[in-house]
Amino acid sequence: MGGPKRVTLNDVAAASGVSRATVSFVLNDDPRQTISAATRGRVREAAKELGYVPHGIARALREGTSRVVVLNLDRELEGNYSHSYVQGLDDELAAHDHVLLVRYGHSAAKATQQVLDAIVPRAVIRFGAAYLTGHALDDVGAGWNDGLAAHAALQIQYLADAGHRRIALALPDSDSPLIDVRRNFVRESAEKIGLEPLLPLVVPLSRPQGRAAVEAFLEAHGEVTAVAAFDDRVALSTLAALRDLGVEVPGRIAVIGFDDTEYGSLVTPALTTVRIDAEAHGRRAARAALGLDDAGLPSTPARVIVRESA
Incomplete structure (x- = not known):
């Protein structure tokens, strides 16, 4: 037995009382x-x-992608x-009758090319590409x-406003392309507000190794009173190490995370962090990929989520 009959443009035309051509013009957003x-x-x-559902293969042959x-x-x-x-990117693409395909993890060039050859995508976006350039200082x-x-x-700035002058930058024990x-x-941020350069502190994910790294750092840099973490994972590893060492947080060392994962509010002390709503960034990326103007897309400024750790 065959599957359900596929709905066609003729079906939509009959249901809406217009011609098949009109249906095609409407669903393809024909500006002419x-x-x-x-x-x-x-x-x-x-x-x-x-x-x-539009016939993707026919449309791809007609449009070239x-x-x-x-x-x-x-x-x-x-x-x-x-x-x-991703939410913003997906929603904006859907609004313009496009579909988002997310590929996770590092892929070999051959595997990537096989995907591209199979689906002939309208565009390929590398997440964080603007971040990785590090020099486009005026873009979003x-x-x-x-x-x-x-x-x-x-x-x-949040730590400086709280009176901290000697601050460590806690980094992951990885080769993330964003570290540099x-x-x-x-x-540059520290220079602008008159702080000394932040001292790097690499915090391994392993709890024993993280504790040893933090202990050695504090012995060498007792003047440090706050830690700004690369992300919440590193911040949580730092908090665990400080707890194991009996260091009071935030009394002796304040800790602030970055990117507000769901786990930050579940630890003791609860993690102060920076929350970044990137939906507008995703929508802008979608419009750029489609060659559309991104005017009228407001951004939601990042904000500090103040909890107990800083």
Whole structure:
């Protein structure tokens, strides 16, 4: 027995009382056609009720590419920022009849090319590409306006406003491509507000190794009163090490995270962190991939989520 009959443009045309050509113009957002808002609404409602799905292969042959946008996302960059970015990217692409395909982790060049050859995507986006450049200081990716530079500055400024003058920058024990970029932004942020350069502290994920690293650091740098962490994972590892060492937080050492993962509020003391809503960044990336203007897409400024640790 065959599956359910596929809904066609003819079905949508019959249900909405217009021609097949009109349905095609409406569903493809053809800018050359003048069709009333009422008719457009009727066609889209009929397509939605019938469950019409465009024939991707036919459309790809006609347009030269599929209506798929590929996002390459390294797993180590996952967090609240990436989740909100993907949400915004997906929603904006869907609003323009495109589909998002997210590829996680590092992929070999051959495997990547096989995917691209199979689906002929409209665009390929590398998550964090603007962050990785480290020099586009005025854009919404790496910028001082609403990007990694601004977010790093917010974290350091919060500690400075609390009276901390000697601060450590806790980094992951990994080769994240963002480490060098982040360190550069932190250095510039500290210079702008008159702080001495932040002292690097590598905190391994292993609890015993993390404790040993933090203990050695504090013995060498007893003047440090606060830790700005690369992300919440590193901040939580630092908190665990300080707890094991019997160091009072925030009395002796204040700790602030970055990217507000769901675990920060569950520890004791609860983690103060920087929350970044990147939905607008994702929407802008979608419009850039489609060659559309990104005017009218407001950003939500990053903010410090104040809890107990700093």
